[in-house]
Amino acid sequence: MEFLVASAVGVMTAGGLYLMLRLRTFPVILGMSLLTYAVNVFLFASGRLTVGAPPILSDGVTVYTDPLPQALVLTAIVISFGMTAVVVMIGLGAFLGSDDDHVDDPSEEEDETVQGPS
Amino acid sequence: MSLLFVVALPFFGALLPGLMNSAGRSACAGVTFAVSLAAFVGLLTNLPMVLAGEVVTARVEWMPSLGLNFTLMLDGLGFFFALLILGIGLLIVAYARHYLSRDDNMGEFFTYLLLFQGAMVGIVLSDNILLLLVFWELTSLSSFLLIGYWKHLPEGRQGARMALMVTGMGGLAMIAGMLILGQIVGSYELSVILQSRELIQADPLYVPALILILLGCFTKSAQFPFHFWLPHAMAAPTPVSAYLHSATMVKAGIFLMARMWPVLSGTPEWFVIVTTAGLVTMVLGALIALFKHDLKALLAFSTVSHLGLITMLLGTGTAFGAMAAVFHILNHATFKAALFMSAGIIDHEAHTRDIRRLGGLRKLMPVTFMIASLAALSMAGIPLLNGFLSKEMMLEETLHTNLFGVPWLVPALATFGSLLSAAYCFRLIGHVFLGPVRDDYPAKPHDPGAGLWMPPAILVVLVVVIGVAPFLAEPFVKLVTASVLGDAAEVPKAYFKIWHGLVPALFMSIFAVVGGLVMIAIFNPALRLWDATPRPEAKTILDAIVEAIVALARKIILPTHNGAFSRYAAIAAITIIAAGLHAWSTGTVSAATRVMQSAGLVPIAGWLMLVAATGGMVLMHRNRLLSLILIGIVGLMVSVGFVFLSAPDLAMTQFTVEVVTIILLLLALNFLPNRTPIESTVMRRARDTIVAVAGGLSTFALAYYYLLRDAVDTPISEFHLANSYKGGGGTNVVNVILVDFRGFDTYGEIIVLGIAALLIYALTETLLSGPVRARLLNRKPDQLRAGDIHPMMMVVLTRVLMPVILLVGFYIFWRGHNEPGGGFIAGLIVSIGVVMQYMASGFSWTSARLRYPYHGVIGAGVLIAGMTGIGSWFFSKPFLTSDFAYVRIPPFEKFELATAAVFDLGVFLAVVGAVMLSLESFSRLARRSHVPDSEHPMDIDPSRDDPLQIAAEPAKEGG
DSSP, X not given: OHHHHHHHHHHHHHHXXXXXXXXXXXXXXXXXXXXXXXXXXXXXHTTOOOSSOOSBOOTTOOOOOOHHHHHHHHHHHHHHHHHHHHHXXXXXXXXXXXXXXXXXXXXXXXXXXXXXXX | XXXXXXXXXXXXXTHHHHHHGGGOHHHHHHHHHXXXXXXXXXXXXXXXXXXXXXXXXXXXXXXXXXXXXEEEEEOHHHHHHHHHHHHHHHHHHHHHHHHSOTTSOHHHHHHHHHHHHHHHHHHHHBSBHHHHHHHHHHHHHHHHHHHTOSTTOHHHHHHHHHHHHHHHHHHHHXXXXXXXXXXXXXXXXXXXXXXXXXXXXXSTTHHHHHHHHHHHHHHHTTOTTSTTHHHHXXXXXXXXXXXXXXXXXXXXXXXXXXXXXXXXXXXXXXXXXXHHHHHHHHHHHHHHHHTOOBHHHHHHHHHHHHHHHHHHHHHHOOXXXXXXXXXXXXXXXXXXXXXXXXXXXXHHHHSOOBGGGOOOHHHHOHHXXXXXXXXXXXXXXXXXXXXXXXXXXXXXXXXXXXXXXXXXXXXXXXXXXXXXXXXXXXXXHHHHTSXXXXXXXXXXXXXXXXXXXXXXXXXXXXXXXXXXXXXXXHHHHHHHHHHHHTTSSOOXXXXXOSOOOSOHHXXXXXXXXXXXXXXXXXXXXXXXXXXXXXXXXXXXXXXXXXXXXXXXXXXXXXXXXXXOHHHHHHHHHHHHHHHHXXXXXXXXXXXXXXXOOOOOHHHHHHHHHHXXXXXXXXXXXXXXXXXXXXXXXXXXXXXXXXHHTTOHHHHHHHHHHHHHHHHHHHHHHTTSOSXXXXXXXXXXXXXXXXXXXHHHHHHHHHHHHHHTSOOSSOOTHHHHHHHHHHHHOOSBHHHHIIIIITHHHHXXXXXXXXXXXXXXXXXXXXXXXXXXXXXXXXXXOSSOOOSOSSOHHHHHHHHHHHHHXXXXXXXXXXXXTTSSOOHHHHHHXXXXXXXXXXXXXXXXHHHHTOOSOHHHHHHHHHHHHHHHHHHGGGXXXXXXXXXXXXXXXXTSOOXXXXXXXXXXXXXXXXXXXXXXXXXXXXXXHTOOTTSOXXXXXXXXXXXXXXXXXXXXXXXXXXX
16 A cells, blocks of 8 residues: 555656646646646645545544644645646736746757757 | 823824824824823823832733733833823824925824834833834834835935945844843843843853844934934935934833943943944044934934034043933933924925025024024033933043043044034024025925924923923933933933033033134035045945845855756755755654554455555546546545544545545636646656655655554643533534634634635636636637536435434534534535535526625634634633523423534634635636526426527537
8 A cells, every 4th residue: 555655646646747848838838737636646645545444433433543744735725726826827918928838948949959969 | 191192192092093094194193192292191190100119010911831921110310201102192193283285195104103102112111022022123124114105215215225224124023132131041031131230241142142132223313323324314204304313213222231231330341332322323423414414314413413522421431421322211201302403494385405505594483493403502512401411411420430541532533522512503593594595495484383392382482491491301310210220220310401610521512612713614625525525435335245245145045946847846845855864864763562453355345446546546647527526536535534434524524625626626627727738857757756756655664664563752732632522512522622722723713614605706707807808708609518417406405405414404503512513514515505506507507595794704713713712701710611401492302502613603704705715716617608597406397498499509510
């Protein structure tokens, strides 16, 4: 189980990083969302993995999973929605204003074309 | 009156002038005067205690764990300075009322003035050095506003900037020095520090602390080599100059040296640094002052010179020196404020301050002449005026001061300084007032109204009274001196007298005055010599330094910060990975303490789906819609994982957030191109792949090692689990943490969420009001539009679902304290319900039925949450303390009422408002000009007569 969660975090991080290094806004935003999942799951896992012991107090139960990371991740999920929305809006505004959805400044592109494949 | 009020009054009063601005200039000045007067009277009510030798204190715990408490103390020294600040402040307010012209925004001026006054009073009454530092920085900031008050003048702006830069950097140095001092003593309370002389002076960090604190004092009090900012600050309106440079701002450094005198002085380091700096400043300032033609510049440099004199006296480290310093602070404040105000009057009436264009004003402005001459003669050290007394004490003190082993050095330089000082005073009187009346003044000078000359006249009366009857001031000065000295020394026995007999100081004094007269006689040749001598200009040097630093910064920043986001991201990722690798290779990893749990088929299947979806996203990211669907699968799998791993709250949140995120991205994709073209080279893709794989492997390794080891310490959540029901009244620990244990965090988070939504709204507004609007309105969609945009099936279904969703939201909200749920999740669920109405019937139909604007919903949510928190103050509990009770209303079962539920209601509203405002903003962009807004809920409605009217449009467009 631990291996599965850890590798899922790794896979999502790798995918997120790759997409974040793309040149257009939309894949970059998706990459950031993937990275957000990875970070949230990672933070959540810092309470260690427990199956079938939700932190809902009830009589006669003594084993609960760690509730604190859950509380922190819960707000993180909601906030990340807000941040994604802002980034999407900025990206969209830039595209609508200039008909261009590159994430880099034009100067950088010129450099790249001058340098050619490096 | 409590000291807290004395300090708080100017700050709170600073709100009033702005409010009274429209009520007229007199009302504006009047209210400022009333505030200052109230603080002044409040201070005076403490006079009996101070006279009795008591130390008045006031204390409010602020951050006790940091040693930062709001503690104030009033002893003789503090009282003396506060009296100067508030007393002269009153005169300045009265003067400024008549000085400022109708074009000046008086409310703004008096607001700044009161802020400054409050900060100054705060400095001199602080008992905690951290608090003192806060006020210290506040004076730097408020003086910046005051000096730059005439924003249209470039000199004003530059002068303000220079003052802020110099005093601000000194302030930073002083923070460091004070922190060291606090570390040495182990307390930040001045009262404790002042008792620890031996401890501090024996500490190896004494010298660094001393130098850093002195840097702060010297920059503030314009001591050489930091004296240059003060003359440039003269671009300020004259009331500001009179206030800042006679009694307040520049005296702050002097005050601190006096305050710290018992613990810092008396060492060779103190003596050499402070005395030398003071002496150099005194002579240099006087020399420059003599040859300045601008009246205010002359006074500015004379201020520099006199501050040097006081600094030198404090530097000697003797009790007599300290007493002379205190006396001279008083005398200087009176005559210098009067002189500045007189200079302002001359500027106001003659429209020039250039001494070369003035002269003969004695006959035209007799009142001003009287005031200015008396003040100037006092400054020159003429008997029967107060400047004479303290100057003679200073000369007396220098005779006993042996610097660098040369006994005549200090007395000779001090006499020379006094000579120059007398010379510029005589020049001020002679070249401005005496001489023939001229006929080329820029304006016809005449005496101003009483409003302008009364304030300096009051000060001059003091100058004469103290000068004639020094015994009146003696007890007070000795009282102040006693509190400067503390336990370090006895107050000297010397009496304040005009005639001490034929002592050496008298001869030095006579020599200085006669020399000053001679100097004036040979002024013209001396001026030619002065003009011919090359001198370094401090402003040019400073500008060059600043320019060099800016050039250096530019050289570093521009190549690294070139606007290429993907490069920053790559650099950041590689750096983080490298740092992690470094930690990994140098640290140690303990053996695994947990056994890996076995995973059944279902988790493996979920994992496979997640990995496949992620892989698919990377491989097929060029097809944007497809990758959007795939990320939905990833999010879904993450939610399922949360369910499986005992986190029902997280699963519900993730699931609902997933829905709104996908809707949001779909809305965005509506405008963006559908495909991402291939642009990056193979090499670049290979590089990115390497970075991504390295990042993935390192997070995997970190998580894997982490998950197989137990926490080093008992997690704090043990406390949460143990107290959730007893203290928070809820069994859902996650929710109790959110609304109770860490409610303050949550409060911050809903505010952030609200700000994000408002930001999106603002960006939309900007787009819709700019050139983008036209393009949006005339946009031709790049894809086929649905023929039936608002299908009947969907409309009916969403209407039916709406009440159900609301009920579910209500249920989830209420059970949140005890079962999975709560404000966040309920808010998201309700948002989805509302969003469905938008999707089914369109933007205009839905928003026409919107009763409450979403901004208001966000605001209401934050307010409700905040009010709940504040509510606990009424029960003398800290912010956001919650309480709960169980009630039973038949026929229901017993249920719980908690204040946390009200807080959660705030969270709920804020989430609904934020989510809806974001999504609504996006959909507003989608409205187009050639598609008329439909007022019908659906396009095809059998019960309507003209069912196809609107549906026809998109069909045409699609073809």
